[in-house]
Amino acid sequence: MRRRDRAERWSVDDPRVARLAELLVERCLDVQPGWQVTIRTSPLARPLVRELARAIARRGAYALPRLSWELERLAVDIPWALEAPLELLDELAPIELYQGLNDDARLTIMAPEDARAGAAVPPERLSRIQRALEPVARRARALEVAWCVVQFPTEAAAAQAGMSLAEYEDFVYDACLLDWDAEGARMQRLADHFDRTSEVRIVGAGTDLTLSIAGRTGVVSQGRRNMPDGEFFFSPVEDSAEGVIAFSEFPASYLGRDVEGARLVFREGRVVEATASAGEDFLVGMLDTDEGARRLGELGIGCNPHITRHTRNLLFDEKMDGTVHLALGASYTYTGGLNKSAIHWDMVKDLRGGGELWCDGELVQRDGRWLI
Amino acid sequence: MPDPRVAAYAELLVGRCIGARPGWQVLVATTTEARPLAQELSRLLAERGAYALTRIHFGAAFPVDRDWLVAAPPELAPTLPPLELDLLGRVDASIFVLAPEPGGEALAEEPLRALRAQALAYRARGRRREIPSVRCDFPCPAYAERAGLPLAELEDVFYAACLRDWDEWARAMEPVRERLARASELRILGAGTDLHLGLAGREWAIDDGHQNVPGGELFTSPVEESVEGEIAFDFPAFAGGGEVRGIRLAFRGGEVVEATAEAGEELLLAALATDPGARRAGELGIGCNEGITHRLRNVLFDEKMAGTVHVALGDGFPQLGGRNASGIHWDLVKDLRDGGEILCDGETVQKDGVWTIPA
Numbered sequence: 001m002r003r004r005d006r007a008e009r010w011s012v013d014d015p016r017v018a019r020l021a022e023l024l025v026e027r028c029l030d031v032q033p034g035w036q037v038t039i040r041t042s043p044l045a046r047p048l049v050r051e052l053a054r055a056i057a058r059r060g061a062y063a064l065p066r067l068s069w070e071l072e073r074l075a076v077d078i079p080w081a082l083e084a085p086l087e088l089l090d091e092l093a094p095i096e097l098y099q100g101l102n103d104d105a106r107l108t109i110m111a112p113e114d115a116r117a118g119a120a121v122p123p124e125r126l127s128r129i130q131r132a133l134e135p136v137a138r139r140a141r142a143l144e145v146a147w148c149v150v151q152f153p154t155e156a157a158a159a160q161a162g163m164s165l166a167e168y169e170d171f172v173y174d175a176c177l178l179d180w181d182a183e184g185a186r187m188q189r190l191a192d193h194f195d196r197t198s199e200v201r202i203v204g205a206g207t208d209l210t211l212s213i214a215g216r217t218g219v220v221s222q223g224r225r226n227m228p229d230g231e232f233f234f235s236p237v238e239d240s241a242e243g244v245i246a247f248s249e250f251p252a253s254y255l256g257r258d259v260e261g262a263r264l265v266f267r268e269g270r271v272v273e274a275t276a277s278a279g280e281d282f283l284v285g286m287l288d289t290d291e292g293a294r295r296l297g298e299l300g301i302g303c304n305p306h307i308t309r310h311t312r313n314l315l316f317d318e319k320m321d322g323t324v325h326l327a328l329g330a331s332y333t334y335t336g337g338l339n340k341s342a343i344h345w346d347m348v349k350d351l352r353g354g355g356e357l358w359c360d361g362e363l364v365q366r367d368g369r370w371l372i
Numbered sequence: 373m374p375d376p377r378v379a380a381y382a383e384l385l386v387g388r389c390i391g392a393r394p395g396w397q398v399l400v401a402t403t404t405e406a407r408p409l410a411q412e413l414s415r416l417l418a419e420r421g422a423y424a425l426t427r428i429h430f431g432a433a434f435p436v437d438r439d440w441l442v443a444a445p446p447e448l449a450p451t452l453p454p455l456e457l458d459l460l461g462r463v464d465a466s467i468f469v470l471a472p473e474p475g476g477e478a479l480a481e482e483p484l485r486a487l488r489a490q491a492l493a494y495r496a497r498g499r500r501r502e503i504p505s506v507r508c509d510f511p512c513p514a515y516a517e518r519a520g521l522p523l524a525e526l527e528d529v530f531y532a533a534c535l536r537d538w539d540e541w542a543r544a545m546e547p548v549r550e551r552l553a554r555a556s557e558l559r560i561l562g563a564g565t566d567l568h569l570g571l572a573g574r575e576w577a578i579d580d581g582h583q584n585v586p587g588g589e590l591f592t593s594p595v596e597e598s599v600e601g602e603i604a605f606d607f608p609a610f611a612g613g614g615e616v617r618g619i620r621l622a623f624r625g626g627e628v629v630e631a632t633a634e635a636g637e638e639l640l641l642a643a644l645a646t647d648p649g650a651r652r653a654g655e656l657g658i659g660c661n662e663g664i665t666h667r668l669r670n671v672l673f674d675e676k677m678a679g680t681v682h683v684a685l686g687d688g689f690p691q692l693g694g695r696n697a698s699g700i701h702w703d704l705v706k707d708l709r710d711g712g713e714i715l716c717d718g719e720t721v722q723k724d725g726v727w728t729i730p731a
Contacts, residue, residue: 036453043404046430050439057443062453065437067428069407077426079411083418093397093423095462099455 014047016173020150020227021051025059027180028148028224029105033060038099040066041109045152048109064103070117076129081121089128092136100136105146110315115160118256123285126255130289131342142333150176150227151315161311172228175306175316180223183230187303191218191232193372197359200236200299202324204355206246209266211299212237216336230304230319235337236296239269245326249350250310250317252276252283254343258312259283262347270294271328287328292341297331300324300346301357314346322352322368374408377531382412384534386420389583390465390504394421399459401494402469403431406510409469425463431473431514434491441486442479449482450489460494465503468494471510474517478613498583508534508585509670519668532663533586533673541588542580545660547730548721549590552576555716558594558656560681562712563604564620567683569656570598574693579676588661588676593694597626599653603683607667607674607705611639619704621683627651628685643685649698654688657681657703658714658722671703679709679725 025031037056041049049065056063070078081089092100118126140147151157151172158168194200198214213234220232244265251258261277271294276283287293304319311317318325329344331337351357352368364372386392400413410428417424432438441449452460460466479487498505509515511530516523552558556572574592581587605619618634628651633640644650661676668674675682687701688694708714709725721729 036455043428043430050430053437053439054443057440057445057448060445060448062448063437063440064453064455065429067404068426069411077411077414077424079415080418080424080426083415085418085421088418088421088423093425095397095425095459096423098458102455 014169016169016177017047018051019177020173021048021055023177023223024107024148024150024227025052025055028227029107029146031056031059031061031105031146035059035061035104036064036102037061038064038066038103038106039109040068040106041152042069042111042113043067044113044154045109045111048111048152052107064099069113078117078120081125081129086125086128089125090132092132097135100133101139103145106140107147108149109152110149110157110313111152111154112156112160113154115156116256123282127286127289127342134342137330141330148225148227149315151313157313161313163311171306171311175228175230175304175319178223178228178230178306180229183303184220184222187220187222187230187232190301190303190370190372191220193364194218194232194234194359199360201358202245202349202351202355203358204349204351205248205353206263207244207349207355209241209243209245211242211296212240213299219332219335226315226319228304228307228316228319230307231300231302233298233300233335235331235335235339236299237269238295238337238339241266241269241296245349247347247349249353250348251312252345252347253312253314254286254345257282266296269296286343286345289329289343290341292339293329293343295328295339295341296326297329297337297339297341297344298325298327298346300327302348310348310350314348317348318346320348320350323348323350324357325349375527377527377535378408379412380535381531382409382416384581384585385467385506385508386413386416388538388581389506389508389585390467392417392420392422392465396422396464397425397462398422399425399427399463399466400469401427401429401435401466402510403429403435403471403473405431405471405473405512405514406469409510413467425459431471432487433472434470434487434494435468436487436490436494438479438483438487441490442483444486446482449486452490452493457493460497463503466494466498466505468505468507469510470507471512472514474514484613504583506583506585509672515668515670518670519666521666525666526668529664529666529668530673532665533588533661533676534581534663536581536586536588536661536663538581538587542578545578545590548727549576549578551716551721551729552590552592557598557717559715560603560706560708560712561715562706562708563710565603565706565712567599567601567603567623569653570595575691577689577692584672586661586663586673586676588664588678589657589659591655591657591689591692593688593692593696594653594656595626596652596688596696599623599626603706605704606707607680608669609702609704610669610671611636611643611702614639616640621704623653626653643700643702646686646700647698649696650686650700652685652696652698653683654686654694654696654698654701655682655684655703657684659705671705674705675703677705679707681706681708681714
C-alpha cells in the first residue's frame with residue numbers, strides 16, 4: 001500500500017526538513033506569540049507540517065493546518081468544487097472568509113500527489129473560486145498578513161520536474177537553504193540599476209517587448225515570501241507594454257494546466273492578441289476572467305544560482321538564473337502597481353539562448369549573463 | 373472502484389444524522405486515514421448546496437493537531453485558536469469522523485489532557501444539542517488491528533452495523549420500548565450477575581442512528597440510588613489508553629461499593645475516583661444492533677451488539693430523567709447471549725440475548 005511506503009520514507013528523518021521549517025517560521029513569516037498561522041498543503045507534506053507545527057508551537061503561536069489532497073492553494077477540495085452550485089462558488093463560506101481576513105500568517109506548501117489534479121475542475125468553476133478568494137488574496141498582496149509559498153518534494157512534483165525523488169529533494173533544498181542575506185545584497189545591486197531605468201526592453205526568440213517601470217520601485221525577493229526565492233521584480237506601468245512576447249521555451253502553467261507556445265501581443269498595456277499551440281482556450285478563458293487579467297501585474301528577473309533547469313513549476317522556474325517572467329493580472333500593491341484582477345499568472349521567458357535585456361537603451365544582460 | 377458503502381455511509385451522515393440544508397456551513401473534521409469518506413462528504417455537502425469546512429489532521433485519536441499540542445506551551449496546548457472558536461460558534465452542523473493511525477505513539481499525560489480539552493471544545497455545541505452534530509468512526513487499519521480482524525472483515529461488520537433501515541428498525545422496537553417504559557424495575561441475571569435497577573419515572577429512548585453512529589440501542593438513566601446487586605462484565609473496557617478486563621462491580625444504594633478487575637484494576641479504581649458521580653450508574657442500555665456480529669473493542673459498537681446490556685458509570689441523561697452528574701461516562705458491556713436474562717418487574721423479557729416479548 002502506498003501509505004506504508006510513505007510511512008517508511010518518513011521514518012528516515014531528513015535534517016533539511018527541520019532546517020526548512022525553521023527558515024519558514026523564523027525568517028519568512030517571523031511568527032510572533034499568539035499568532036494564528038494558516039498552513040495550506042496536502043497530507044504528503046507531513047514531515048514538514050510536523051516540524052512547522054512544532055516550531056510554531058515553540059513560538060507560542062497557533063498552527064491552523066488546512067490539509068487537502070488537491071488544490072492546496074484554493075481552500076476548497078475538488079469533490080466539493082465539482083458539485084457545488086455555481087452561486088455557492090461565488091462566495092466563500094462566511095466562516096472561511098472571516099478566517100481569511102483575520103489570520104496573522106499563512107503558508108502554502110505545494111506538495112502535490114497528482115500535479116494535474118486541478119485540471120479536473122472546469123476553468124469557469126476555478127475562476128469563480130478565485131474571485132471569491134479575492135478579498136483574502138488581496139490581504140496577502142498588500143502585505144497585511146505575513147505569507148510564504150514553499151515547495152515540498154513529492155513523487156509527483158519530482159516526476160513533473162523529470163527527476164527522481166532523491167534528485168529532486170536535493171534540487172529543492174539546494175535552492176531553498178541559501179544564505180539569503182548574501183543573495184539579497186547581490187540582487188539589490190542589480191535592482192538598483194533597474195530602479196534608475198524607465199524603459200525595459202526584452203528581446204529574444206519571437207520577442208521584442210518594451211515596458212515602462214518609470215516611477216516604480218523594484219522589490220528584491222530575498223527569502224521571505226517564496227521558498228525558494230531569488231528574483232527582483234517590478235509592477236510595470238499598466239498601459240505601457242508594447243510589442244510581442246513568445247513563451248516558446250517553456251509551457252505557461254496555471255492551476256495545473258499547461259499552455260504551450262503562448263504568444264501575447266500588447267498594445268498600450270493590454271493583450272490584444274493571444275495564441276497558443278496547445279491550451280489556447282484555457283489561455284483565453286483566463287484572460288477573460290476580468291479586465292485586469294489582460295494587463296501585466298509583474299515583470300520579474302530570475303536570479304537563483306541553484307535553479308538552472310526548468311522543472312515545470314513556476315515557483316522555481318521564475319527564479320531561474322537567466323530568465324524573466326511576466327505576470328498577467330493582479331499586481332502587488334506595495335510595488336506601486338495599480339492593476340487589479342482575480343488572477344496572477346506568471347509566464348517565464350528564457351533569455352539564455354540569445355536573449356537580451358535592455359535598460360533605457362543600454363544592454364544589461366545577454367544570453368542570461370549580466371553585463372553590469 | 374470506490375467502495376459503494378462509503379457513499380452510503382456519507383449519505384447517512386449528511387442526510388440522516390445532520391440533515392444538511394442549502395447554505396449551511398458544515399464542519400467536517402477527520403484524519404488522513406478517512407480520505408474516501410472525507411471526499412464523499414465534501415461531494416454530498418456540495419450537492420445539497422452546503423459549504424464543507426473540512427479540517428483534515430494526521431491520525432490522532434480525535435482529529436486535532438497532535439504535533440502542535442505536544443510542542444505547545446502547557447498553558448496554550450489545551451486552547452483553540454480564536455479563529456477556530458469563531459468557527460465553532462457559527463457552524464450550522466458538525467461531523468467528527470475518528471480514524472486514528474496505526475501504531476500512533478501514545479500521548480503523555482499532559483498532551484492527552486490537552487487533546488481531550490480540545491475535543492470537548494469542538495463537540496460542546498453538539499453535546500448541548502444546539503446544532504446537529506455527529507461523532508463517528510471510519511473503518512481504518514488501526515481499528516482493524518484493534519478488533520483483531522482483517523480490514524475487509526472490519527469493513528463488513530462496520531457497514532452492516534451502520535447501514536441499516538433505521539426507521540423500520542425503530543418502528544419494530546417501539547413495543548419493546550413501551551414495555552420497558554412501563555416497568556418500575558429491571559433485573560439483569562447472568563454469570564456472576566444479579567443486578568436490580570429502579571426505573572420509576574424514567575424515560576427510555578431508542579437510538580435510531582441520528583446523532584450517534586451506529587445506532588441500535590434502547591437506553592435510559594436508572595434511578596440513581598436504586599441500583600443494587602452485582603454485575604460481571606465480559607467485554608474489555610478502555611480507559612486512559614489502557615484496557616480493563618474482567619470487571620466486577622457491587623452496588624449498594626446506587627453506589628459502587630466493591631470493584632475488581634482481572635486486568636487493569638488500577639484504571640478502574642482511578643475512573644471510580646474521578647468524582648462522586650463516577651461511582652453511580654448514569655445509564656442502562658440494551659444493545660439491539662443485529663449487524664454487529666463481532667466485538668470490535670470499540671465501545672460505540674460493542675455497546676450496540678444485540679444480546680448485550682451496558683451500564684455506564686458517571687454522567688446520566690437529564691432528558692430521560694437522569695440526575696447523576698460526573699466528568700466521566702464510561703460504558704461497560706455485559707454479554708447476555710449465553711444464559712443471561714432481563715426481567716421487567718419479575719417478567720422475563722429477554723433470554724439468552726433474544727427478546728421473549730414481541731419486538
